[in-house]
Amino acid sequence: MPVINFDSSASSGVHAKHERRKDARPGELLDAALELFVEKGYAATRVEEVAKLAGVSKGTLFLYFASKEELFKAVVRENISGRFQEWNTEFENFQGNSADLLRYCMTAWWQRIGSTKASGITKLMMSEARNFPELAVFFEHEVIRPGKVLMTRVLQRGIDRGEFRAIDMTYGAYILLAPMVFLAMWKHSLGACCDAGSQLVPEDYIALQVETILNGLSIRQTPPPLL
């Protein structure tokens, strides 16, 4: 049995593994999976690499996650979709005016998602949705839809309170989503490998987008006629 063990002076010649605690396994695997999915994308990430990064064997990964697809879904649930409840609560308890709420939304998004690996998941889904329709449907249900609902409620709150002008709510949410999704994409694509990336300071970009949007939603403005 030519097993080479670098870890320790294992008592016997036979494999001496089983070294870690089982409770931590799923979390370690999810961390490793997030890391690699964000770095390489879904298709290009090998489950064996995920396992290796988590310090376990290929088989162990499948002990905790039934398939690569389920692993990915768990990563999404862990890092994104599970948080909407908290965010909805924050929204409902928010006391300030709607401009401040909108500012808070976007800066909080940056701090909690945009600046973390979680934003890489958004990038990944936009990149690979077409080749993995089941994942796309899952992501749409778990992330896009609740995200759109929340953004719509933020805008509607402003309109209802007379703070924002009444825009078409069909696409209203995209006014807020587009800058965030763009930033997530940018950060994990061109921004991650070109000099150009260093030219975009996310906090400043967010601040500019927020203020322009707020100005754009201002009720004091008579909108110019369409083309």
Add this chain to the structure above:
Amino acid sequence: MPVINFDSSASSGVHAKHERRKDARPGELLDAALELFVEKGYAATRVEEVAKLAGVSKGTLFLYFASKEELFKAVVRENISGRFQEWNTEFENFQGNSADLLRYCMTAWWQRIGSTKASGITKLMMSEARNFPELAVFFEHEVIRPGKVLMTRVLQRGIDRGEFRAIDMTYGAYILLAPMVFLAMWKHSLGACCDAGSQLVPEDYIALQVETILNGLSIRQTPPPLL
């Protein structure tokens, strides 16, 4: 690396099609590759499919392009080129006010890029840049940078003429780029495979974004204080 570059033989950016059968081969392969790369992305496109769509055998493809990667580079070279010269000229000759110019920019982008396969290349580059750093640099130089310059000039024109308020020009261009890139991504990802996609009518989305941006750039607005 026996890479054949067709740019040199084509006098202008718009290359001549429908030449004699033999000489048309590489062009047909590039067309087929564009079609499939846009539809499925780089990694998920199989060279055999490209060859079949071009009506040749797999072996023939490798006669013209040393590898899948070289094929991809050739596609980018062929399709992303001197369009900015034309657009810069249009910009310089534009007679109307800056609001109309901005409207024109975004609707023209949709008609010429967003609604065509060209937007698929943008999507693909944002998706796979990290796995192809060389291509990312190439794309940044050839597309992103001139695009940013043009958008910046549009905004600066408005500020200089007293039509837009003076915003920070470092990231100003992204106010216009983010909605366009987001739309290109959306169209080729979640919009292409989820029900949610059918809810986004590009022309309406563009119109709302334009008007909100214009309102946001309005000088009549005293911006609300930052958080």
Add this chain to the structure above:
Amino acid sequence: MPVINFDSSASSGVHAKHERRKDARPGELLDAALELFVEKGYAATRVEEVAKLAGVSKGTLFLYFASKEELFKAVVRENISGRFQEWNTEFENFQGNSADLLRYCMTAWWQRIGSTKASGITKLMMSEARNFPELAVFFEHEVIRPGKVLMTRVLQRGIDRGEFRAIDMTYGAYILLAPMVFLAMWKHSLGACCDAGSQLVPEDYIALQVETILNGLSIRQTPPPLL
């Protein structure tokens, strides 16, 4: 090979069940293994399923049986045993004519073997004997040979008493064995998964086979000339 053989501890062929919890373990494992081996065959049965059905962990199974193969052998040892003694006694005590004896044989076979899990072992052995030559030899000695002997005695009784015509006894037993083995196979293969299976009512099939065989063994018939 720490193989545990429970045959020696069981006084007779019918072993005592429902002992104390601890001692019942191996028996529960054997029952579960019989169930699953019959249902899915040897190769397709997973040891984890056997353990789960027996209500123990995978590790426990390997505590009692050195390997999957040893488990299988134990199942065969446990379930194929001294039934022939009983049957031979029944044969010797049978009072009626040989046609009725033959009828009795085949209907009793169906009731005691054909319609029970025991027929699944016959099916499994016929299916996987080639991959387990040792087991095949064992099965031939313990089951096939005594069965053939018994069938031969039934036929010989009829011939000796002038009830059946004198056929070649070398293969005579197969006239009775073939329909039974075919039914056992059919029931556990195509009959278990195709519509065709529902068309075969075992009792009717047996009845028709019996009567045709009896007619075929009739002495009143001048056999037609061979080809």
Add this chain to the structure above:
Amino acid sequence: MPVINFDSSASSGVHAKHERRKDARPGELLDAALELFVEKGYAATRVEEVAKLAGVSKGTLFLYFASKEELFKAVVRENISGRFQEWNTEFENFQGNSADLLRYCMTAWWQRIGSTKASGITKLMMSEARNFPELAVFFEHEVIRPGKVLMTRVLQRGIDRGEFRAIDMTYGAYILLAPMVFLAMWKHSLGACCDAGSQLVPEDYIALQVETILNGLSIRQTPPPLL
């Protein structure tokens, strides 16, 4: 490139394969597949082994057969189901009496199927149908059903011409099928690995079964009363 080539004094160091004619490939693969499927069963046969036996690589097999399942289906079509047309024609053109027809059927079956590897396919299907339901359905449609129809027609011909007594046709075909299927099973299971196997001379077994069945179908016999 440590490729070892024993076949020839290959001109260069790079792999020198492509040595065989392409038209023979599918046939060679089907032969190899038949060989191994019959020897080891469906599940236990590795496609790589099939390829190796055919003298090609794993990838080449998938060039001709989309999957292991399709390979198996092709083997069945090649060796069994494609022959029913011929057999039906033989049946329709048969001029002799029905006893001779029945004799001809079973001896021809032995010569063409029973004594060849094709009988191994029947054994395989009876063994693994339950674990591969799709294959079972396929086999039922392609082999079992037409076989049953043909056997039924043989019996019906005899009854219609007043040569056989009128038995229940629901299971009549099984009177002929059971001895043949039993023989196929026996030959490829216990008969292939036990001494017992050598005791069964197929031609004699077939002859005895045929004559007993013919006698059993005789109209001159008043059937004994059922139990």
Add this chain to the structure above:
DNA sequence: CATGAATGAGCTTTCATTCAT
């Protein structure tokens, strides 16, 4: 005694690339 987390060889299938024709 009993557990079940962990292993890793092995399976079917894919696909960029090669090269004799």
Add this chain to the structure above:
DNA sequence: GATGAATGAAAGCTCATTCAT
């Protein structure tokens, strides 16, 4: 030039078996 048969290194996933607890 052009072909397409052939390759073989991976990939995702399974499961009998081990062993620290």
